[in-house]
Amino acid sequence: MPLTSYASKIYARWNKADPALKAFLAGVFFLGINSGIISSAFNNYLNDSFRMSASQRGFLEFPREFPGFMLIFVTGGLAALPVRQWAVITSLLTAVGVAGLGFLSPSYHLMLVWMLLWSTGGHLFMTVESVMGLRFAREGGHGRRLGQISGITNFAAISGAGLVWLLAKTAAPKLYQWAFLAAALASVVSAFLFSRMKKDGEDKVAGGKRFVFRWKYKWFYLLNILFGARKQIFLTFAPWVLVTVYGANPAIMAALAMTAYFLGVVFRQAFGVLVDKIGERKMFIADALILLIICGGFAFSTFRPFLYALFILDSLMFATRIARTTYLNKLAVHRSDIAPTLSLGVTMDHAVSMLMPALGGILWAAYGYESVFMAASLLAIAGFVAAIALNDSAAPGRSPLSEG
16 A cells, blocks of 8 residues: 555544544653653663662662552542543653653752652553553454554654654753653643543543452452563663663663664554454463563673664563453453552552562672573563463453443
8 A cells, every 4th residue: 555545544544533532642642752752861861860880770660660559549549530630640740750850850869759750640641541542442452452552652752762862862961951851841742632632532430449359350460460570670670781781872772762662653553453363361471482582682692782672572562561451351340440450450560560670689789680680581481371371261252341
């Protein structure tokens, strides 16, 4: 299909889309720009501004991930509000936090305050994105819709990472201030767009449930716990290895982020479609096997292009959140279970992820960075066992978010 015809088809579909969906996707796009800037610059920002050791970097993840641990209480406090308003709050918290990092962080302790605000916004959006994605999905296409939203985030993040790369390449003075200012402004725009969603596009936490815990959701809980441990090792130590051991500068890290985001535009949409077609279980098995390869590569290889490729691959595999969300959607007893259970999953994820960087920092200091990734391989094995035991055919064809 010619590029012009494809673009015309996309434009026609956009014009016919639900106005609330269009406002939401536009807001996601600008929040994605913010994400691209922060993910590209944050590790270099910490290294250049505060000269942290690997152990200190590991312990910093405890306060950074603490808002994720508290998410079940945050969403409980917001239970009476529509999720549209959660999205607005997310963007505003992110904007204030990122601006503070850029302009009001003369000391480490002040930096922590702004980091907590930024992190709270980012973690709250995990629930918002999943709930609204399911809300706007057609029956049998939940993975596809979540993949589209994730793909849009990746596409937007290319712009953010590209800005960091450009500023780094031109040796712009006050690199981080300019980058974080742009990130904050993008978040403000996203807040405005989210506020434009009409009421018929809102999705309240039906029944005002603040907390849900059911034994039926046990595998969903376990998958979140394992992901929390795996995720944090690679969010913290994979880029830290590249920056401090192999000397990757901001331009290189931004280029890696741009590559991951560019590939993610297609990969995450394809991942969502595959989840709908072959089920969550097979996707979790594949993720565990890929993680084992990534762990082995970081532990035993010193070939930089290979490590760069593994870094990008691991970023792509974070798409498994799509499968966890659609799996919960199949299991959910009531529509009102979705948002609080997603929040509880994030809280469980972060109860583990807050501890893993500190333990990883201790391992690094005692036995070298290789030991961190060797330990992470055990998580891959545990994830494989959990995936084998999973039953992803629960309540086939049933969608709580499609009920009247």
